[in-house]
Amino acid sequence: MTPEELSALDGQEIGLSDWLLIDQDRVNAFAEATGDFQFIHVDPERAKATPFGQTIAHGFLTLSLFPLLMQQADLPMPAGLKMGVNYGGNKTRFLAPVKVGKRVRGRFRQIAFEAKGGGQYQHSIEFTVEIEGEDKPAVIAEWITLYFL
Template identity: 60%
Template sequence: MTPQEIAEKVGESIGTSEWVEMSQERINQFAEATGDHQFIHVDEEKAKMTPFGGTIAHGFLTLSMIPYLAANSDLPRPEGVKMGVNYGGNKTRFINPVRSGKRIRGHWKLVEMVEKRPGQWQQTTEITIEIEGEEKPALIAEWITQLFV
């Protein structure tokens, strides 16, 4: 699809990712990478005593899964993109914790797609990350990406 064709989909759901497991190993690796070793993420015995009943993924780990989920989705790929970069977010809400071993997937809705200057498009999407078997999603984020064609 051309960026112009994608722009015609503003207001529509534009893609869903595959499911991916949020394993304890992934959570532990994220704790190592970020230095966030809070017990609710890495200490399975202590975490059992919390209202969560076990360890949970870091909210920022769930958020950081967006690029992986996007790469493993049916999102339209703009023709001729040379580079895409994260530009920022308008809002992010962590709604429901992701328990270790649960699977998540992303859903994208196109909020805006505008050409900022020739060959540079700005795409804003609302991303909902759902947790398999749970009513409430893990998070909802409005994310901005710059695409260069």
């Protein structure tokens, strides 16, 4: 898409990913990668005694699914894209825990696609992680990517 075509999508939903199972192996691998071994994530027996009744995914694991879920959602991209880099995030909120064994998906709404000069464009997206069968999403965040064309 041209930058003008992308800008015209401001305020619209631009993608929905497939459902992704959050299993204990994924949670344990994230704990290994980050060093976050809090029992609520990695010890099913101790987690039974918590208000959640079982292990839950790390909030940052849920947030880190952005690239995978974005790829699955096949979001519109600018023509002539050389590369994109993470620029930052705004208003990240962890609203509900993702219990191990649940499935999640990403819903993407474009906030803005703006020219920054020199062939650079800033793409702001509202990223919502929905939990299958739950009313409340796990995460809502505004994520910003800087594209180089």
